[in-house]
Amino acid sequence: MSHTDKQLSDIALMAKSARAASRQMLSASGRDKARALRLMAQAIQEQRQALQAENAKDLDAARKNGLEDALVDRLALSDKALDTMAAGLLQIADMPDPIGSTTASAIRPNGMRVAQMRVPIGVIGIIYESRPNVTIDAAALCLKTSNAAILRGGSEAFHSNRALGAIIQQCLAQAGLPVDAIQVVGTTDRAAVGELITLSDDVDVIIPRGGKSLISRIAADAKVPVIKHLDGNCHLFIDADADLDKAHDITLNAKTYRYGICGALETLLVHQDIADRALPRIAQSLTEKGVELRGCERTRAIVPHAAPATEADWETEYLGPILAIRVVDDLDQAMEHIARYSSQHTESIVTENLAAANRFQREVDSSSVYVNLPTCFADGFEYGLGAEIGISTNRLHARGPVGLEGLTTMKWVLSGDGQLRGQN
Amino acid sequence: MSHTDKQLSDIALMAKSARAASRQMLSASGRDKARALRLMAQAIQEQRQALQAENAKDLDAARKNGLEDALVDRLALSDKALDTMAAGLLQIADMPDPIGSTTASAIRPNGMRVAQMRVPIGVIGIIYESRPNVTIDAAALCLKTSNAAILRGGSEAFHSNRALGAIIQQCLAQAGLPVDAIQVVGTTDRAAVGELITLSDDVDVIIPRGGKSLISRIAADAKVPVIKHLDGNCHLFIDADADLDKAHDITLNAKTYRYGICGALETLLVHQDIADRALPRIAQSLTEKGVELRGCERTRAIVPHAAPATEADWETEYLGPILAIRVVDDLDQAMEHIARYSSQHTESIVTENLAAANRFQREVDSSSVYVNLPTCFADGFEYGLGAEIGISTNRLHARGPVGLEGLTTMKWVLSGDGQLRGQN
Structure with a gap:
């Protein structure tokens, strides 16, 4: 020395x-x-x-x-x-x-x-x-x-x-x-x-x-x-052309697989043309699982037992049994909501429409962007990396798992x- | 607004x-x-x-x-x-x-x-x-x-x-x-x-x-x-098994292509077994081009007109017509010198020996490591990138051109x- x-x-x-x-x-x-x-x-x-x-x-x-x-x-x-x-x-x-x-x-x-x-x-x-x-x-x-x-x-x-x-x-x-x-x-x-x-x-x-x-x-x-x-303030968007069964199962899985993981769903966005048909069954299943729902006005018109959502709800990573829900006009408004509130961790779209899937995957600026999959897949082992040291929210060098x-x-x-x- | x-x-x-x-x-x-x-x-x-x-x-x-x-x-x-x-x-x-x-x-x-x-x-x-x-x-x-x-x-x-x-x-x-x-x-x-x-x-x-x-x-x-x-404090190592003509031409090119570029050669390392044969011709050509030489004791025994090199010479990126020269015992000592003084920009070995080339390229921890090429190739266009915004000395995200x-x-x-x- x-x-x-x-x-x-x-x-x-x-x-x-x-x-x-x-x-x-x-x-x-x-x-x-x-x-x-x-x-x-x-x-x-x-x-x-x-x-x-x-x-x-x-x-x-x-x-x-x-x-x-x-x-x-x-x-x-x-x-x-x-x-x-x-x-x-x-x-x-x-x-x-x-x-x-x-x-x-x-x-x-x-x-x-x-x-x-x-x-x-x-x-x-x-x-x-x-x-x-x-x-x-x-x-x-x-x-x-x-x-x-x-x-x-x-x-x-x-x-x-x-x-x-x-x-x-x-x-x-x-x-x-x-x-x-x-x-x-x-x-x-x-x-x-x-x-x-x-x-x-x-x-x-x-x-x-x-x-x-x-x-x-x-x-x-x-x-x-x-x-x-x-943060992992993750979003799922149910498009107008979503399959209703997939939308139900994916939403449930994304929210309830584990509440505490960074890929857990925090805000559900639903296209106005499908909200009537999609939301009642999803809301019922989530409520049965003990998830508290907080919705925008259009959501509450369909799901009366949802509490009113405030600005803070769109911003919050609950990491617990709460879900914010917003009915949106279209894909563009869904992507605007995500651009504004997301922590750019993991977002997903449920749709059978190829053009919507492609636009969502190309234009949503998050480290992981899914089609027809629950956000809770955000994990290095699930991606096939074989090992994981963590999930990066940086943009440079390492991004995502x-x-x-x-x-x-x-x-x-x-x-x-x-x-x-x-x-x- | x-x-x-x-x-x-x-x-x-x-x-x-x-x-x-x-x-x-x-x-x-x-x-x-x-x-x-x-x-x-x-x-x-x-x-x-x-x-x-x-x-x-x-x-x-x-x-x-x-x-x-x-x-x-x-x-x-x-x-x-x-x-x-x-x-x-x-x-x-x-x-x-x-x-x-x-x-x-x-x-x-x-x-x-x-x-x-x-x-x-x-x-x-x-x-x-x-x-x-x-x-x-x-x-x-x-x-x-x-x-x-x-x-x-x-x-x-x-x-x-x-x-x-x-x-x-x-x-x-x-x-x-x-x-x-x-x-x-x-x-x-x-x-x-x-x-x-x-x-x-x-x-x-x-x-x-x-x-x-x-x-x-x-x-x-x-x-x-x-x-x-x-910094671009770049090194060239002439191995015992170097081709003498290549060693001469590469050294001259690396130092004199342009003095002011970051890939310009700043310190030449020469294996003791080849120094007697390699250095006189290289020193003469460099001196004719107006390059000032600063050498270790073993170098000065072969090139008497070289000034004595000090610790500061090994550390300096001259960006000008000066070259530091050191005779080393072997490949290991060359790599130790590089590990200690290099700015990890670009280093090169001149050798016909495959094992030496492979060890040098694997173990030298710089953003570019060459075999039988002058360090002045450090440039995005030369690498085939088609465009260059700069040369990064970071280790993460972007490294080199x-x-x-x-x-x-x-x-x-x-x-x-x-x-x-x-x-x-």
């Missing part, structure tokens, strides 16, 4: 070690990465008792601090939770290595070959709340993509995360990979997060996973690019035989 | 108009966009005299203010400059429309189709220095990609840019496109730039074109993502027939 280094904080030193490890990872083979992931799965099974003993310390503290039961549940490293972690590691180990593949290869008129090669981003900082399974998930995805990662979990999971971090580093070493490629922040000091997001020399991207207020705060203060996941590719970038690789530009 | 709008500054109002125009552009056809570009080419030819009269005001002011001759030249809308602008517009008009194409299309086990569609970013702010041709280039590239653009040129080109902006908007209107899709900032107030880069609701990305200090300042203060172009694709993003489009997630 040089004299300069001695002045640095712990988190800045971790970032420097991560940068060094990320350089070594550039030559890591897919085989060694898969081996490290399999060793981790094995170690989690073999060290089950020790992990659960560390986890018990976190659980005791959580109960003592009066944490809600639901949060304590998410903190627990039960046998089932550990089995799921190990299975996830094996699944990622078996996926093809995304690094080093080339695309867009072409030969230029002068004979040189131009291509783009998929490469790691570099150093990724992941900031998350109390679930210790994120430690393993995030480590696996970053390792698979040859990135170095700095993982900062919630303080409630301190002992669990430390124990998991030790297993991860032991397996990296066994596989001949740099141990600093995955580092778990060993402090509950909140200032560490504030510093991590400003270390633009040694951290290439920050991925916060957690509540909207945490993510907004990080995005506001970061000096490093942030892949953020903010983020799988392994979102943790990579491209570089240009050109090969020639002495071609020159102009004449020497 | 509402009461709220009245409180907004001119630049904030422009950004709101740009956002509205960007929504209208989502339904713009490729044909209308091409028509607008052709109309602009025609208008530039037809309104040549009026444009040159406005340009004369800028040129007079520039001479009065004692602007350097080179800068005055770049400001001038000569007949040749106008012809080049018009030709560029026609070339972009003829390129295929990048918007709306889909990729990665796959059918999931449940029968729904998942694909990604190329879409505009939205609103792009471009901040540049005095060259008025950038106004037309940037407008054409943003229009072709269905983005709305806010263009803020240097104050020296105020009258020229205003006249070009009027032509652009007149042609947009003629083609039936929203006139606010391309807006030229009509003020030389510097505060406008400071505000533009913070309008994260209405501006999606900022592209600064100009000197490093301008770009650094913008990147530091922006609340909007910035596609930035910083940025063509039309860099001004677009992707959205997910899913199509089904009533598939549900789980069971209702």
Whole structure:
């Protein structure tokens, strides 16, 4: 350690070690990465008792601090939770290595070959709340993509995360990979997060996973690019040419599959020509499921038990058993409503009309735009990504569900035989 | 205009108009966009005299203010400059429309189709220095990609840019496109730039074109993502297995094609096993061309007229007729030097050894990595992009030369027939 280094904080030193490890990872083979992931799965099974003993310390503290039961549940490293972690590691180990593949290869008129090669981003900082399974998930995805990662979990999971971090580093070493490629922040000091997001020399991207207020705060203060996941105020539009059975089933599924997910339906828009026929049955089924309805005037003329909707209802991501409903004049008014109120996450149209489907899919400016599907499909596994680090509401780099590719970038690789530009 | 709008500054109002125009552009056809570009080419030819009269005001002011001759030249809308602008517009008009194409299309086990569609970013702010041709280039590239653009040129080109902006908007209107899709900032107030880069609701990305200090300042203060172009401290490594003729010609081309471009060679690394044979001829040719040489001790033992290189030489992007030279032990030491000093722009290896070429191209972490080519090829036209808005030194979204694709993003489009997630 040089004299300069001695002045640095712990988190800045971790970032420097991560940068060094990320350089070594550039030559890591897919085989060694898969081996490290399999060793981790094995170690989690073999060290089950020790992990659960560390986890018990976190659980005791959580109960003592009066944490809600639901949060304590998410903190627990039960046998089932550990089995799921190990299975996830094996699944990622078996996926093809995304690094080093080339695309867009072409030969230029002068004979040189131009291509783009998929490469790691570099150093990724992941900031998350109390679930210790994120430690393993995030480590696996970053390792698979040859990135170095700095993982900062919630303080409630301190002992669990430390124990998991030790297993991860032991397996990296066994596989001949740099141990600093995955580092778990060993402090509950909140200032560490504030510093991590400003270390633009040694951290290439920050991925916060957690509540909207945490993510907004990080995005506001970061000096490093942030892949953020903010609101999911999702819309479904039932077009005049919708199939009534599909409209019913899709609406019900979109709203009630799970209330708390970002792809849950929040506002239903219905074409005026079909509202009479579509709404009564949809309203009845939703009400039977315990969903509160809030409608515009035209909606309430058809569904009298709906409460009046206000401006705030169009703007709100309920994440609960409430649905706003508006009857609109036509496709254009539906798209105007979406352009005005949507958080540009996921929107869907129900229609049998090809022109309406094409216009909706082309002109609605959201990260996912569906035809005849419920918005609750917004999920990397459903899209076939095989893994998901989150859902991005950014417009650039990664948009929508983020799988392994979102943790990579491209570089240009050109090969020639002495071609020159102009004449020497 | 509402009461709220009245409180907004001119630049904030422009950004709101740009956002509205960007929504209208989502339904713009490729044909209308091409028509607008052709109309602009025609208008530039037809309104040549009026444009040159406005340009004369800028040129007079520039001479009065004692602007350097080179800068005055770049400001001038000569007949040749106008012809080049018009030709560029026609070339972009003829390129295929990048918007709306889909990729990665796959059918999931449940029968729904998942694909990604190329879409505009939205609103792009471009901040540049005095060259008025950038106004037309940037407008054409943003229009072709269905983005709305806010263009803020240097104050020296105020009258020229205003006249070009009027032509652009007149042609947009003629083609039936929203006139606010391309807006030229009509003020030389510097505060406008400071505000533009913070309008994260209405501006999606900022592209600064100009000197490093301008770009650094913008990147530091922006609340909007910035596609930035910083240093190009480029390296060439002559491997032990290099062809001596290629090594000579490539080095000369990389350094002397043009000193001022970001792909110009700044440090030459030479394998110790070949330095005796390679360096004397290279040094002689460079010296004949007027390039000053600064070398490490081992270099100076072979090239006595080279000045001693210091640490600062390895770190410097000269952008001039100076070259730093270091003899290294092997490929690993060359790559260590690059990892430490490079700005990760463009690096190249000269070698006939396949394993060395592959390792270099895989492990060197720069946006462009070449084999047997001079670094001065770093240019979007040379890569076959057909157009270039700049060269990005970011790691995310756009890396290296940025063509039309860099001004677009992707959205997910899913199509089904009533598939549900789980069971209702």
